[in-house]
Amino acid sequence: MVKISTNMSPHDSLERYPFREIEARWQRVWEETKAFKVSEDLRCPKFYCLEMFPYPSGRIHMGHVRNYAIGDVVARYKRMRGFNVLHPMGWDAFGLPAENAAIEHGVHPAVWTHENIDYMRAQLKQMGCSYDWDREVTTCDPDYYKWEQQIFIRMFERGLAYRKRSTVNWCPSCQTVLANEQVEAGRCWRCEADVIAKDVEGWFFKITEYADELLAWCDRLPGWPERVLTMQRNWIGKSEGAEFDLPVVGRPDGSIRVFTTRPDTSFGMTYAVFAPEHPLVDRLIADEAERAAVAQFQAEVSRQSEMERLAVDRPKRGLRLKARAINPFTRQEIPLFIADYVLMGYGTGAIMAVPGEDQRDWDFAKAHGVPIIRTVQPPAGWEGEAYLGDGPAINSGFLNGLRVAEAKRKAIDWLVANGIGEPRVHYRLRDWGISRQRYWGAPIPIVYCEVCGMVAEKDENLPVLLPRDVQLRGKGGSPLADVASFVNTACPRCGRKAHRETDTMDTFVESSWYFLRYCCPTYAGGMVEPHAVNYWMPVDQYIGGIEHAVLHLLYSRFYTKVLRDLGLTKLDEPFVNLLTQGMVIKDGAKMSKSKGNVVDPDDLIRAFGADTVRLFSLFAAPPEKDLDWNDRGVEGASRFLNRIWRFVESHLEELRAAGREPHGDALSEAGRRFRRSIHETIQRVTDDIEDQFHFNTALSAIMELVNALYAFAPASQDTMSREERRALLREAVETLLRLLAAFAPHLAEELWARLGHRTSLFEHRWPQPDPQALIRGEVLIVVQVDGKVRSRLTVAVGAGEQQIREQALADQRVRPWVQTRQVDRVVVVPGRLVNIVTRQ
RNA sequence: GCCGGGAUGGCGAAACUGGAAUACGCGAUGGACUCAAAAUCCAUUGGGGCUCACACCCCGUGGGGGUUCGACUCCCCCUCCCGGCACCA
Numbered sequence: 001m002v003k004i005s006t007n008m009s010p011h012d013s014l015e016r017y018p019f020r021e022i023e024a025r026w027q028r029v030w031e032e033t034k035a036f037k038v039s040e041d042l043r044c045p046k047f048y049c050l051e052m053f054p055y056p057s058g059r060i061h062m063g064h065v066r067n068y069a070i071g072d073v074v075a076r077y078k079r080m081r082g083f084n085v086l087h088p089m090g091w092d093a094f095g096l097p098a099e100n101a102a103i104e105h106g107v108h109p110a111v112w113t114h115e116n117i118d119y120m121r122a123q124l125k126q127m128g129c130s131y132d133w134d135r136e137v138t139t140c141d142p143d144y145y146k147w148e149q150q151i152f153i154r155m156f157e158r159g160l161a162y163r164k165r166s167t168v169n170w171c172p173s174c175q176t177v178l179a180n181e182q183v184e185a186g187r188c189w190r191c192e193a194d195v196i197a198k199d200v201e202g203w204f205f206k207i208t209e210y211a212d213e214l215l216a217w218c219d220r221l222p223g224w225p226e227r228v229l230t231m232q233r234n235w236i237g238k239s240e241g242a243e244f245d246l247p248v249v250g251r252p253d254g255s256i257r258v259f260t261t262r263p264d265t266s267f268g269m270t271y272a273v274f275a276p277e278h279p280l281v282d283r284l285i286a287d288e289a290e291r292a293a294v295a296q297f298q299a300e301v302s303r304q305s306e307m308e309r310l311a312v313d314r315p316k317r318g319l320r321l322k323a324r325a326i327n328p329f330t331r332q333e334i335p336l337f338i339a340d341y342v343l344m345g346y347g348t349g350a351i352m353a354v355p356g357e358d359q360r361d362w363d364f365a366k367a368h369g370v371p372i373i374r375t376v377q378p379p380a381g382w383e384g385e386a387y388l389g390d391g392p393a394i395n396s397g398f399l400n401g402l403r404v405a406e407a408k409r410k411a412i413d414w415l416v417a418n419g420i421g422e423p424r425v426h427y428r429l430r431d432w433g434i435s436r437q438r439y440w441g442a443p444i445p446i447v448y449c450e451v452c453g454m455v456a457e458k459d460e461n462l463p464v465l466l467p468r469d470v471q472l473r474g475k476g477g478s479p480l481a482d483v484a485s486f487v488n489t490a491c492p493r494c495g496r497k498a499h500r501e502t503d504t505m506d507t508f509v510e511s512s513w514y515f516l517r518y519c520c521p522t523y524a525g526g527m528v529e530p531h532a533v534n535y536w537m538p539v540d541q542y543i544g545g546i547e548h549a550v551l552h553l554l555y556s557r558f559y560t561k562v563l564r565d566l567g568l569t570k571l572d573e574p575f576v577n578l579l580t581q582g583m584v585i586k587d588g589a590k591m592s593k594s595k596g597n598v599v600d601p602d603d604l605i606r607a608f609g610a611d612t613v614r615l616f617s618l619f620a621a622p623p624e625k626d627l628d629w630n631d632r633g634v635e636g637a638s639r640f641l642n643r644i645w646r647f648v649e650s651h652l653e654e655l656r657a658a659g660r661e662p663h664g665d666a667l668s669e670a671g672r673r674f675r676r677s678i679h680e681t682i683q684r685v686t687d688d689i690e691d692q693f694h695f696n697t698a699l700s701a702i703m704e705l706v707n708a709l710y711a712f713a714p715a716s717q718d719t720m721s722r723e724e725r726r727a728l729l730r731e732a733v734e735t736l737l738r739l740l741a742a743f744a745p746h747l748a749e750e751l752w753a754r755l756g757h758r759t760s761l762f763e764h765r766w767p768q769p770d771p772q773a774l775i776r777g778e779v780l781i782v783v784q785v786d787g788k789v790r791s792r793l794t795v796a797v798g799a800g801e802q803q804i805r806e807q808a809l810a811d812q813r814v815r816p817w818v819q820t821r822q823v824d825r826v827v828v829v830p831g832r833l834v835n836i837v838t839r840q
Numbered sequence: 841g842c843c844g845g846g847a848u849g850g851c852g853a854a855a856c857u858g859g860a861a862u863a864c865g866c867g868a869u870g871g872a873c874u875c876a877a878a879a880u881c882c883a884u885u886g887g888g889g890c891u892c893a894c895a896c897c898c899c900g901u902g903g904g905g906g907u908u909c910g911a912c913u914c915c916c917c918c919u920c921c922c923g924g925c926a927c928c929a
């Protein structure tokens with residue numbers, strides 16, 4: 001006998017429910033009926049559920065799957081709770097990978113991008129996500145970036161967008177400038193190449209003007225994870241202090257401006273330090289020998305790569321200048337240095353050094369033989385070096401005896417009174433550099449005229465179209481500069497010969513307002529249609545990866561405030577609640593091509609179906625935690641759905657024949673108990689979703705209900721009437737499907753229809769627990785003796801403390817433990833436990 | 841170095857406001873079904889002791905201390921892991 005082998009893997013075996021057919025059918029139904037299309041409706045509360053839109057890199061990865069599965073559960077759940085849910089999707093379509101693909105494979109970025117979008121849109125549809133596809137937004141579309149250009153011009157007119165030459169972060173691999181936020185530990189956020197400093201002209205958004213407001217609102221975003229707010233606060237990096245001038249000995253014309261957060265320690269300033277590239281250094285050079293030494297030092301420092309400068313505990317290098325300054329507080333002469341531990345980019349690029357209260361200054365003073373004077377009395381027994389804590393001022397003239405806070409105020413008053421300085425706040429946050437020397441981005445709508453200079457393009461000439469025909473060689477320099485038809489133009493003001501700006505905008509600009517455009521995706525009268533935006537915004541729930549904690553999430557907050565101040569919206573903040581989902585991990589590492597541990601969503605959907613993939617990514621961990629991918633776990637999720645399918649299919653006749661829902665008194669004891677478990681499940685699932693979006697525990701509760709169903713079906717055969725059994729089975733299954741709907745929408749819809757329903761499950765409301773069904777007649781009480789569980793009692797719900805206590809003391813199993821000891825006291829927690837405390 | 845987050849069975853994880861530690865899933869073991877396997881269904885599954893067996897007892901949430909009738913949960917100290925920032929004056 002020859003065994004017939006097939007190519008079918010066990011996964012394809014006939015026992016599996018026909019997920020392919022089911023999923024395709026319901027996706028078609030949802031699409032054809034436009035089931036998730038929404039419009040403004042003042043009759044019901046709105047809910048804007050948004051997931052971070054993807055960059056169309058080619059295909060979705062497991063991180064996307066997780067992100068969009070979470071978002072889809074939230075959207076479908078809220079919809080079933082009666083909200084008018086806006087749940088849109090779109091494409092962050094400008095960016096470097098498209099351009100790099102063009103250079104490598106000769107395909108135009110637009111073609112590459114649109115092909116990817118088509119493929120990824122199909123993938124998202126296969127996941128069964130409930131998007132209103134009529135609102136799809138693609139940022140490389142001129143109808144999209146046109147408005148961004150218009151806002152750029154408004155910002156330019158108000159000085160919020162400006163051009164300057166400065167030292168910027170340059171990625172030699174991407175051949176473009178990067179914003180500070182886009183440099184991670186000295187490396188490019190996208191390609192990880194070492195970033196170098198380069199002097200370039202470019203465009204900036206004045207985010208620093210909003211630093212204070214961005215910081216203040218961090219305290220008014222209770223729906224955001226604390227760690228994201230902390231990261232933003234640190235990034236903004238507000239420090240309050242004073243700025244003042246140090247006179248230079250023998251140079252009445254020159255003085256050195258320094259910034260300090262510790263003006264109270266000024267009497268301990270025993271030297272001062274310039275950043276090596278400080279412009280004043282040149283003017284202070286005494287002779288040619290010094291000029292050579294300074295030049296050599298500057299060269300050495302600039303040779304240091306960013307990585308070297310970041311090294312911890314690197315010895316601080318410095319050069320003592322011949323020029324000297326005067327500490328205005330002590331009237332003493334002090335030496336001047338240039339040193340690599342002072343940065344030109346922060347404060348004034350020069351500091352007063354107080355080694356007694358600053359460890360960096362202490363280290364430097366020791367190395368260069370500068371005296372150290374303590375100006376804050378350290379506590380008795382202090383053996384450390386620089387003392388940073390509070391204490392009374394010493395060696396500090398008129399500040400002596402004051403504590404730090406008070407001494408700061410006094411010192412600043414003194415600076416102001418003497419006209420030397422004033423209070424000052426500095427931020428670590430820098431203005432957002434948005435110029436990119438690349439092709440595939442939104443053109444900056446500025447024209448340079450031979451006569452008028454820098455002029456904004458006229459509104460009626462927008463959009464400034466990104467030309468299609470361009471040579472991309474990846475050699476550096478803006479590719480647009482080679483496109484004569486783009487560059488050569490007429491001045492919008494005087495009509496004379498002019499040329500266009502050839503930098504494009506950072507793609508983070510597009511993602512800073514896409515959530516507004518979803519409210520009115522086709523509006524032709526401006527960036528946003530006020531009624532729609534007022535109705536839908538702010539986003540009620542935003543969901544995305546933690547990697548944007550500072551980048552996208554800070555830029556969007558800034559841009560929202562700018563739009564408010566330009567009068568386009570009334571919105572202070574874009575996102576009320578933020579959920580930052582954890583990474584998808586496999587074999588102990590983040591999924592990546594280089595690690596070879598990627599799982600392709602397409603393969604999974606083909607093998608198990610979208611419902612299974614969604615289910616597993618929701619079940620394996622709560623959303624904010626990292627998710628450990630596990631193939632066996634996916635099979636478990638698949639098994640669970642099959643179990644539901646089999647149950648409903650094998651009981652279909654009974655389920656269809658069932659009468660009305662069973663109620664209260666008519667039920668048998670076993671029936672009442674089973675019905676309680678149904679309604680407890682509703683309660684648990686609802687609470688788990690509402691409180692924390694803990695879908696993993698919600699699904700556990702649903703699994704328990706399925707287990708209870710499997711136990712109930714055979715057990716109920718001869719313990720209750722046929723009518724009761726059927727009615728309970730039907731109530732349980734319908735409840736199950738409604739609870740499951742948001743998680744595994746295709747299967748739930750299919751089985752719902754098979755039960756005989758003619759309308760979509762998503763037209764139905766989320767189930768409510770029946771309070772009558774939840775009532776318990778008796779409760780289990782744990783009996784402890786000295787904190788150890790010794791017995792359990794079943795007690796009527798209304799039982800009094802006295803009664804419970806007596807019952808516990810009389811218990812068979814408790815007696816032996818109490819007999820030999822003396823009962824000291826008895827703690828009774830009604831409905832919970834009894835603890836009998838004995839004396840030794 | 842600073843700032844967050846975390847450590848619970850063989851594994852992913854539960855446990856409300858301090859009240860039965862390990863729900864749910866995975867894996868494992870045994871049974872039913874089958875010629876056999878797969879699938880499925882049922883049962884067991886923290887470690888140890890004791891027992892023919894049931895019962896029962898001891899230990900147990902990274903480590904040490906504390907508060908409490910009672911601690912995964914609160915307080916103090918320590919170790920390790922993950923993430924962010926990193927000379928910001």
